[in-house]
């Protein structure tokens with residue numbers, strides 16, 4: 001079903017976000033905003049903020065944020081359309097079915113439907129069909145109960161060439177879509193075949209429980225076949241963004257404020273069946289930064305439980321770094337030799353498993369024990385190398401106190417002077433600092449993925465001062481004041497922003513304003529269709545204005561609107577001035593390397609011109625201010 005844009009806006013405007021969220025979260029008024037404990041991550045001091053003026057929410061802890069629709073989607077794990085319908089119901093607005101497009105499902109919805117149909121088919125093969133016996137026996141041998149098979153939607157793909165193809169044909173399912181989902185393949189003879197034939201099936205769920213992909217495992221091992229086959233990435237599945245089991249585990253993760261990270265599907269399923277439910281699996285890939293961000297929405301406490309083989313240890317070490325960057329508290333648990341989580345829970349039960357988790361150690365102890373086992377502390381040069389390696393991840397921790405405690409623990413353990421370790425740490429932090437700014441820059445590049453409006457702009461570099469002023473101006477655009485937007489639009493055309501993401505945002509806001517649309521932040525956000533830019537804007541609008549502390553002091557007693565318009569003028573003036581100053585400075589640089597007298601003369605003339613426009617700008621804004 002498709003709901004027209006203006007209807008979506010009408011419904012949104014009819015509900016007050018504070019009232020809606022209050023039904024789920026206890027909010028207290030703090031200044032202009034409302035504050036509460038975030039429902040999306042575990043916290044003890046409230047960082048979940050709702051703005052009534054802007055009709056949006058934002059969590060400073062886990063960075064969740066958006067308008068009332070986004071809140072319902074995230075909280076109730078429903079789709080956008082469902083969120084709109086829910087608000088419509090609350091506000092008593094009826095949505096009339098849009099006749100010519102109501103039948104049209106979104107592309108993604110169709111893909112979800114196909115996966116759901118396939119999942120049901122695989123599950124029926126395993127649980128109902130007689131031919132599924134061999135697969136069921138495999139699970140029985142691994143001590144998996146029928147109920148657990150149901151919980152995780154486990155299934156079986158018959159070993160025949162085209163059982164699924166025929167099933168999909170009967171249901172008139174679009175083969176091209178099934179091909180793009182990797183359920184079926186097309187042979188060299190053009191005949192379609194079942195990709196997962198002969199494998200047992202693990203559906204992979206999104207955090208809100210929809211089937212996004214499948215993993216198929218061979219169970220009567222044949223030579224030459226890969227043990228696991230995974231669905232390819234599609235518009236509903238990005239490998240590095242999914243954690244297996246999260247949809248089943250998330251409530252328990254929140255409740256226990258801890259997550260256990262394991263390697264495989266079977267590890268997770270056996271633990272879950274054994275009563276350990278706060279578990280997710282990275283399943284075959286190295287933990288990604290996105291997975292780590294996803295987890296941090298539920299808890300900051302992670303216990304790694306990877307196999308004790310070399311591959312497992314290497315994976316743990318890599319995961320540690322990724323998790324440290326997200327400020328997670330990391331412990332590492334170790335199982336006795338020869339056991340994996342799956343075998344351990346089946347052999348020893350829940351209580352013994354919990355003891356293992358209780359005995360988990362911090363990453364320094366884990367890493368040093370590993371180096372010890374490699375004999376690295378028997379040799380002076382290797383010891384130095386090992387200690388440097390131990391210090392490196394500490395540099396990723398943002399909390400200085402925590403860093404110092406860990407340094408102390410290493411110093412004690414190896415009987416080394418703290419000063420020495422601190423020097424190593426300092427070096428590592430500097431290295432990391434460079435890394436972070438590089439990361440940040442690349443993040444910004446992602447945000448500015450939209451083409452810069454003019455080629456010359458790509459070469460223009462924004463100084464930190466200009467960058468900050470641009471951010472201030474964008475913040476002002478989201479104050480919800482039409483007059484402010486019009487004023488800014490009149491003085492700064494979109495292409496004048498040096499950061500192209502700012503140009504794009506300004507363009508969207510200006511356009512909404514010209515069209516006469518509502519310019520409240522909650523409504524402007526709906527017009528931005530890039531999620532990264534959306535969260536960038538949300539973070540920005542919840543940041544304090546850099547000048548805000550001074551606002552009241554500079555204009556004591558003035559009305560908010562008056563202050564706002566003064567701040568707008570100030571900011572624009574500063575921005576324009578710094579653009580001109582940057583050009584003047586650049587000309588000065590060019591002057592020193594100019595080769596001909598003519599070139600020099602030209603640059604000097606240009607600078608006189610620039611100085612003049614700088615002065616003119618000052619006067620111009622002054623007059624406007626006086627006429628206010």
Ligand SMILES: [Zn+2]
Nearest residue numbers: 038041059062
């Ligand atoms: Zn949060």
